[in-house]
Amino acid sequence: MNVIEVKGLKKSYGQVHAVRGVDLSIPAGEIFALLGPNGAGKTTTVEILEGFRSRDAGEISILGFDPQTQGYAARQWRDRIGIVLQSAADAGDLTVIETVKHFSGYYSKPRNIDEVMSAVGLEDKSGALIRNLSGGQRRRLDVALGIIGSPELLFLDEPTTGFDPEARRAFWALIEQLRGTGTTILLTTHYLDEAEALADRVAVINNGLIVEVSTPAELGGRATAQAVVTWRDGSQIKTEATDNPTAVVARLSSHFGGEIPELAVIRPSLEDIYLKMIGGVHE
Amino acid sequence: MNKIPSALNLGIRRGGLEIRQFARQRESVVFTLLFPVILLAIFGSVFKDTIAPGVTFSQYFVAGMIASGLVNTGFQALAITIPMERDVGGLKRLRGTPMPASSYFIGKAILIAVSMIIQIALLFGFGLLFFGIEMPTELSKWLTFTWLVLLGSACSTALGIAFSIVPKSGRGASAVVSPIVIILQFFSGVFFVFTQLPTWMQQLAAIFPLKWLTQGMRSVFLPDSFAAQEVAKSWETGRTFQILVLWLVIGIFFSVRKFKWDRD
Structure with missing residues (x-):
């Protein structure tokens, strides 16, 4: 089911x-x-x-x-179930550990509190008041409260x-763990x-x-979409859309006798596909 | 079926958490708990006369201060702070957990009751030491006092939670709630001798619980001879009980049916 x-x-x-x-x-x-x-x-x-x-x-x-x-x-x-909502800013006068402990009491089979604290990387902040946390730390507390009940x-x-790139990578690792x-x-x-x-x-x-x-x-047919090969030919940047980029590269390689100047093979990114999709269905 | 903790168990835990949060807001703790003492000091210094043989204004005023303390600490505080909790997303987060609404309400009721007990202890302490307040000596008066505080506190909590659905935002809540409370205090004989108020004011006040709480507290702190000076020539203890229970039921009904966890 x-x-x-x-x-x-x-x-x-x-x-x-x-x-x-x-x-x-x-x-x-x-x-x-x-x-x-x-x-x-x-x-x-x-x-x-x-x-x-x-x-x-x-x-x-x-x-x-x-x-x-x-x-x-x-x-x-x-x-x-566990729910991590967009920005909540409550309970500023409680410490991280007090809040996590309290929420764990709501569930029939809560996860181990220490495990959750280290999973979200807040073990060093357990005694800190919530209102003194940074935005990223608060978000990780939100996640801790979302997963404390072993949903x-x-x-x-x-x-x-609102995460910086490093915090995002750390967060992704946490989701992979889940x-x-x-x-x-x-x-x-x-x-x-x-x-x-x-x-x-x-x-x-x-x-x-x-x-x-x-x-x-x-x-959006991304896997089968045409790739674009670009390279420099003298003073010009050339591009070619193709279903067989490998063949194009091989042809260019033999043409240039080895290294192709400024070679790039570009597939459409998820973003390209997405923007095309949401643009295409506007009424 | 998973074995989830009972609503009462979670309510008691929430009470502990609410008290802990309240205790950490130092300015608000001092002001809330000492507010009745401050008012007693001001009014006790201004009005030095007796309002009946052997009854000082301070003695009359202690009854009003405890009654309006119940309204300030419960109704007013909750009707202002719950919309604030709602604004910052705290209530919505709770809504998403297995904690039931009743536990949240029980937690608030515990906070209000504890805060009331401390307030009353402070008022008694300062009243005895500095303002010559006389304590009742009969056991029956202390029994009346006990149920008045418990029922009044429960009633005020329930109505505060119910009224928290009225303010649209935490920011505006105080502007909606405070005038209602202040007007009610004037009409209910907290600051003035009730029988000296215009009749229409007395009748309007008689609809709401504060008038009855104040009158009930007078029956505890004033000599029984003073009962003859009340509007009904008696303390009306039975009727006070009925009206407070009725308002408690109304408060619980709207709290359970209409409570708003989210801004929209």
Whole structure:
């Protein structure tokens, strides 16, 4: 059974159709990225799956539960999921360790506190007040609170916004570690390199509809798209689009008698493909 | 089925956490806990006369200070701080965990009750030492006092949580909540002798719990002979109990049904 199963999800705010029929199937253990520009319906979709918003139509099963479940069953459900929201700035007067310990008390089978602290790299900050943490450290605390309950499913909303490159790499390593524990992860992000580095599959959402679901390597026909070979010929930069870049390089190599000046073979980046996709479906 | 901790257990843990957070905001701790003492000092120095044989204004005022302390510490503080917690995303984060709303409410109730007990102890201490406040000697008055503080604190907590849905943001909450509390204090006979207020003011005040809390506290701190000077010529203890319970039920109903975890 899939961890996340969504069929025909719809949600409108007055005249605005934020989500117009989204289908998603995410199996256990997958890291799935949802990409889309602001206003595409990304946040609305995720917040409905997290149980924060109601829906107008559609069927949803998250770990076998409807996110609108109330009462004790909802507590059972929330015991099995973790949510890392965009920027929370609460509890500034508590220390890191107090907060992590307190949240661990909410769950039936919390993870070991020391393990979580070192997984997010906050073991040196355990006695620090939260309000004295840097933005990146706060974000790592958010993740610690999201994973403390050993969730089977983790929602990560824009997890590395505002990180410096080093902190992002460290964060990616943390997610890879979670992959090793079999946690299913639904990630939303603005950063395409992040989706490419982490996700098994990505979905692009635009205007409230899923445009495509694919692996990052194959999205938008990227794997089979033409490559562009560029090189210098005398004073000119030459380019050639081709399905067979190796043959082109071999031909050029024999033409130049070995080294090709300023040779580059360029495949379209995920970003190129993505921008083309979200540009192409505007009404 | 996983064995998740009970709502009461989590509520008690939240109470501990709330107290710890409160205790770390030093300025706010000092001001909140000493506020009734400060007011007693000011009013006790201004009004030195007796309002009835053997009843000083300070003695009358202690009753009002404890009653309005309940409203300030519970209703006012929660109706202002909960929207702030909501603004910074703290409530939404909690909503995403298996902790139920009832645990959050129990945690707040514990914080308010503890804060009230400290406030009252300080007020008694300063009142005895500097303002010649007389303590009741009969056990029955102390029993009345105990249920008034517990019920009043619960009622104030529930109404504060319920009213926290009204302010749109934490920034504006104080502007919405504080005037209501101040007007209620004037109407309810906290700062003035209740029977000297215009009748319409008395009648309006009688709808809300503060008037009844204040009157109940007077029954504890003033001699029984003073009861004859109340509007109803009696302390109306039974009616006070009923009205506080009614407001408690209203507060709990709206807290459970309408509580807002998120800004929009």
